[in-house]
Amino acid sequence: MGTSETIAEGKERYKSGVIPYKKMGYWEPDYQTKDTDIICLFRLVPQKGVDPEEAAAAVAGESSTATWTVVWTDRLTACELYRAKAYRVDPVPNTGGDTEQQYFAYIAYDLDLFEPGSIANLTASIIGNVFGFKALKSLRLEDMRIPVAYMKTFQGPATGIVVERERLDKFGRPLLGATTKPKLGLSGRNYGRVVYEALKGGLDFVKDDENINSQPFMHWRDRFLYCMEAVNRASASTGEVKGHYMNVTAATMEDMYERAEFAKELGSVIVMIDLIVGYTAIQSMSRWARKNDMVLHLHRAGHGTYTRQKTHGVSFRVIAKWMRMAGVDHIHAGTVVGKLEGDPNMIAGIYDTLREPVTGQNLQHGVFFDQDWASLNKVMPVASGGIHAGQMHQLLHYLGEDVILQFGGGTIGHPMGIAAGATANRVALEAMVQARNEGVDIWNEGPRVLNNAAKWCQPLQAALDTWKDITFNYESTDTPDFVPVETPSA
Amino acid sequence: MRITQGQFSFLPDLTDEQITAQIKYALKNGWAVNVEFTDDPHPRNTYWEMWGMPMFDLRDPAGILYEVNECRKAYPDHYVRVTAFDSSRSWETPRMSFIVNRPKEEPGFGLIRQEQNGRHVSYTVRPYATEKPEGGRYR
Numbered sequence: 001m002g003t004s005e006t007i008a009e010g011k012e013r014y015k016s017g018v019i020p021y022k023k024m025g026y027w028e029p030d031y032q033t034k035d036t037d038i039i040c041l042f043r044l045v046p047q048k049g050v051d052p053e054e055a056a057a058a059v060a061g062e063s064s065t066a067t068w069t070v071v072w073t074d075r076l077t078a079c080e081l082y083r084a085k086a087y088r089v090d091p092v093p094n095t096g097g098d099t100e101q102q103y104f105a106y107i108a109y110d111l112d113l114f115e116p117g118s119i120a121n122l123t124a125s126i127i128g129n130v131f132g133f134k135a136l137k138s139l140r141l142e143d144m145r146i147p148v149a150y151m152k153t154f155q156g157p158a159t160g161i162v163v164e165r166e167r168l169d170k171f172g173r174p175l176l177g178a179t180t181k182p183k184l185g186l187s188g189r190n191y192g193r194v195v196y197e198a199l200k201g202g203l204d205f206v207k208d209d210e211n212i213n214s215q216p217f218m219h220w221r222d223r224f225l226y227c228m229e230a231v232n233r234a235s236a237s238t239g240e241v242k243g244h245y246m247n248v249t250a251a252t253m254e255d256m257y258e259r260a261e262f263a264k265e266l267g268s269v270i271v272m273i274d275l276i277v278g279y280t281a282i283q284s285m286s287r288w289a290r291k292n293d294m295v296l297h298l299h300r301a302g303h304g305t306y307t308r309q310k311t312h313g314v315s316f317r318v319i320a321k322w323m324r325m326a327g328v329d330h331i332h333a334g335t336v337v338g339k340l341e342g343d344p345n346m347i348a349g350i351y352d353t354l355r356e357p358v359t360g361q362n363l364q365h366g367v368f369f370d371q372d373w374a375s376l377n378k379v380m381p382v383a384s385g386g387i388h389a390g391q392m393h394q395l396l397h398y399l400g401e402d403v404i405l406q407f408g409g410g411t412i413g414h415p416m417g418i419a420a421g422a423t424a425n426r427v428a429l430e431a432m433v434q435a436r437n438e439g440v441d442i443w444n445e446g447p448r449v450l451n452n453a454a455k456w457c458q459p460l461q462a463a464l465d466t467w468k469d470i471t472f473n474y475e476s477t478d479t480p481d482f483v484p485v486e487t488p489s490a
Numbered sequence: 491m492r493i494t495q496g497q498f499s500f501l502p503d504l505t506d507e508q509i510t511a512q513i514k515y516a517l518k519n520g521w522a523v524n525v526e527f528t529d530d531p532h533p534r535n536t537y538w539e540m541w542g543m544p545m546f547d548l549r550d551p552a553g554i555l556y557e558v559n560e561c562r563k564a565y566p567d568h569y570v571r572v573t574a575f576d577s578s579r580s581w582e583t584p585r586m587s588f589i590v591n592r593p594k595e596e597p598g599f600g601l602i603r604q605e606q607n608g609r610h611v612s613y614t615v616r617p618y619a620t621e622k623p624e625g626g627r628y629r
Contacts, residue, residue: 162583169533171573172497172586202500225609232613236601239493239617241533267613357580378580426500434498434508437515456502 021057031087037108039145045137056086056105062130116153119279138311145369154325158289160377175204179408183209192226199234201422208247210301228266245272272297286327298328333381343476354379363482388467389428393446420459491598496588513551516574522546527568529627567628593628
């Protein structure tokens with residue numbers, strides 16, 4: 001670890017001109033972090049010739065008080081407090097040599113740099129200017145430690161896992177959902193048919209897709225009206241609480257509120273928004289949802305543009321953290337086994353971030369800091385994208401029971417129809433939960449459990465036959481940097 | 491129709507042995523098992539009648555199964571469910587809930603539509619059974 005090169009406060013420090021960030025006070029290797037600090041971990045690649053500590057100091061500077069040159073007006077403030085401090089730089093394991101050397105830079109920010117309860121303000125600093133910074137070849141925000149003092153200024157999930165389950169009267173098993181397909185083109189009447197069949201067959205929820213808003217083939221009021229007919233009919237034919245995520249994503253907040261109010265008026269238990277509406281709109285909708293007893297579903301549309309590549313952007317773990325603070329109740333968070341990106345270790349880290357009261361450091365899962373969630377509600381992760389009944393044991397093994405499993409194609413594409421597809425999924429799920437609770441080793445015995453249930457459930461047999469060999473085995477791009485090394489036993 | 495509330499309603503009715511296995515799972519997790527019954531299966535009828543209090547101090551699965559069966563004997567024409575409560579911080583809620591008894595005939599629910607302005611419809615789900623007074627249903 002280097003030593004501080006900070007020029008002492010005084011005339012010399014504030015001479016007009018340009019001095020390295022390290023000398024300005026943004027690199028403090030001896031800094032002792034405070035319990036109230038916000039701590040960020042960045043993965044950075046400096047430009048050729050820039051030393052990593054200077055690069056880290058530059059990130060600290062540009063994400064807090066600095067500009068490119070010295071300004072005397074710093075001296076009007078308690079500037080040492082407001083400066084973020086890079087305090088640790090480590091080479092990333094398994095980088096360098098033939099590949100580009102990456103570094104992990106730890107930066108601490110004082111609590112007073114941020115507005116209480118505002119994701120917009122937090123992110124405007126942390127990911128504001130620095131990502132375009134020329135001295136860096138690339139930058140990625142890997143993780144953040146939010147102090148309890150700041151966490152408590154956020155509402156958190158409007159409903160949370162516990163209350164959602166109580167409202168739905170559904171305990172002890174993952175919830176089941178599906179996204180209506182085709183995602184575009186159905187009229188309101190045809191769309192509601194899919195919703196009805198899937199709910200009647202055994203699903204708990206059906207969902208609008210991220211890009212279903214109010215298009216020429218189906219305007220939003222029409223969709224809401226037909227979907228609520230479907231939801232209520234299905235509720236009456238099963239005796240269960242059912243729901244359809246009404247996507248209220250729209251061009252303006254006014255439109256979103258109007259749509260959400262209509263969904264409420266019609267008796268929907270849940271509304272939905274897309275990540276692309278932005279952090280402020282998400283916080284607004286969360287507040288609305290809390291006020292109106294509504295579960296708030298978030299589709300993470302767009303996140304792949306900045307979460308997927310390891311050397312650029314923001315890790316999805318951080319997005320998940322921000323979304324729990326912003327206050328969504330559901331968020332799509334990966335399936336491990338489906339068609340979308342998801343290394344099992346990284347998914348475990350993301351799920352823990354969403355569901356645990358305290359998330360402990362776990363480098364193998366990509367979790368760099370202990371995080372106390374200060375009693376913020378738990379977020380229900382949603383697993384969707386290319387999953388089917390035949391993977392039920394793997395899904396339960398990887399994802400646990402507080403998750404929504406969404407089988408879109410795996411319900412609607414069933415050879416015997418949508419309701420049969422839903423029944424196949426529900427039977428597979430209940431049989432697997434039952435077996436797990438009985439102590440069966442579902443990881444190994446799962447296929448046998450499914451085959452036994454398929455003997456009396458024809459739709460499940462048909463599902464297993466149709467999708468038996470479908471897997472998506474591609475290498476993940478977002479993978480852990482730390483792998484466990486076997487230590488010799490004493 | 492078959493009401494599909496609870497964790498295992500899509501499976502064939504659980505045997506005593508299977509119920510015991512689930513009770514063991516609840517006990518292993520430190521949850522308190524409760525038996526409840528009702529003849530109003532409306533999806534939003536939260537408060538079924540309690541068959542005594544949750545069995546916080548009974549850790550013997552056979553003893554709990556005995557209570558389940560006593561309740562079933564007393565209310566053969568009712569819905570009976572087993573619920574497991576988790577008192578640990580951050581949960582403090584049921585963690586399991588499954589039906590272990592149901593009436594022989596389940597007439598299900600009617601859907602009452604009240605047409606309002608525009609195309610707005612207000613929906614009411616009504617169990618056919620509740621047209622009769624409590625205690626006199628499913629006979």
